[in-house]
Amino acid sequence: MTTSSNKPAQELAIKNTQNTAEKTSSTRRNAKQYTEAIAKLFVVNHLITETEECSIEQRTQQREQKEREAQQANLEKILKIAYDVSNEDSANMPDPDWLAQFMSIAKNIHSANMQALWGRVLKKEVIAPGSFSIKALNTLKNMTKKDAHAFQHACSLSCSFGTDQGRKLLTGAISHKMSLLVIPKREQSKLTLGQYQLPYHELLSLIELGIIHASELESGSISQHQALPLNYQNHHFKILANSKISTLTYYRFTPTGNELAHLLPVSLYEGYQTDLINLLSRYFMVESS
Template identity: 85%
Template sequence: MSTPSNKSSQALTVKSSQHTKDSASSPRRSSKQYTEAIAKLFSINHLITESEECSLELRTQQREQKEREVQQVNLEKILKIAYDVSTDDSANMPDPDWLAHFMFIAKNIYSVNMQALWGRVLKKEVIAPGSFSIKALNTLKNMTKKDAYAFQHACSLSCSFGTDQGKKLLTGAINQKMSLLVIPRREQSKLTLGQYQLPYHELLSLIELGIIHNSELESGAISQYQALPLNYQNQHFKVLASNKMSTFTYYRFTPTGNELAHLLPVSKYESYQTDLIHLLSQYFIIESS
């Protein structure tokens, strides 16, 4: 059975076996050689290679020309991706200001994996203008490939409960029992998200990007009498509290996080679902619906 991590790799990684072979067979290069290669790539190697004398103006023109050419290639690749994943469904032209902002950012997206995300953004925006805010575009611009992997893992662990369809990361449950001294005795059970490929440092990165709110929250008391709907990756449950003082703990996606979550193909973590249901069963009555 394919695991979510395997599917994540398939969704976000374009494998290049030839590149791997070339890397293995090519001699190791020094930092000096890489610095020189970078300088040549951006046409700013004049002082390093002591090339034939040409004016500063001409060197500037050469650099700017090369930069514009690469940006043109980036945009062409992203538009081709958007075209390839589009269908003949009814669509509309995005807002001109949004489109201008999209192009301004997209021209500087060089990674093949991130270009694929930007292509899907444009496709979804054409189908439903207003799907992605300019704030969401700015957030996506700041995401690295590593951030995208972490976000995909977070989406695969996310659920929704109650009437709010916003995505949440359930992390545990709290049960408070009255003692003989009428002082509530607080019991808490937690899941460690790092066990499911979302370590805490990656969660912090998503918080810093503004994709997830920066504090763990506690729900209101779950009812003993009216079932609370809980949806995890299209599997539906009904939850009733065993007593009147039981709650969930969770991290909540921001509005930007919920917008961007529609970009990534996700699948459920069977082990996370099993462990989550086992944990919640200590304090709640869980039924599949």
């Protein structure tokens, strides 16, 4: 039986890609070559290449052995990341059921970027057990690299206001002004999140993952007399309404979204902050605090 490689899955993929490329005169592989490379990677290429006379039992053992070795390598990398980012803060052992679920999922995380996220999850859970629910782990498991980038952008645009520290994506402001006919005149200004690297289809992906609530919400009326605190990426502001009825529109992060947001560092999007303050200034008195 052929000895299995002990390299991680992504390293094997690179090696197989290079070997295939050397056998072809073209630098661009076609669909058949990609399919063959995938089959070799997962040791299911017997009917394609038939290079060895092995029984199906032997081929199954080879595939399972390679899979176990890749899983072992994934866990070792993630635990090393958690170890490297940890310090000597007081800590506790996570709940055993949580830890079992973490290991069960983490062993199949192959992407280096996603492994870094999982390493930070473990580090934070060791410092403060209960920081991440099993639901949050399952959400993170279903998150692709593209989803992770979208989530990072959403976090960089998120703020909080009032006494609620939950993250929100502010999308606009509304003012209801009284006219001579005593019929409120509604004025509204909007921010298009797509201008700030969060297009609507990516927002929908985050909604489907359960990270952001589906409905765009409208706040209660903002007071003209008591300033409302607003925090954007550790930049603190206070706003007072210019008219009797002024509100904010926003998307709200779910509890799972708020949990996972703690994995990412504070990231200021200066263009968004400038546009947000300019928009708010049309309807509110805005002060930096």
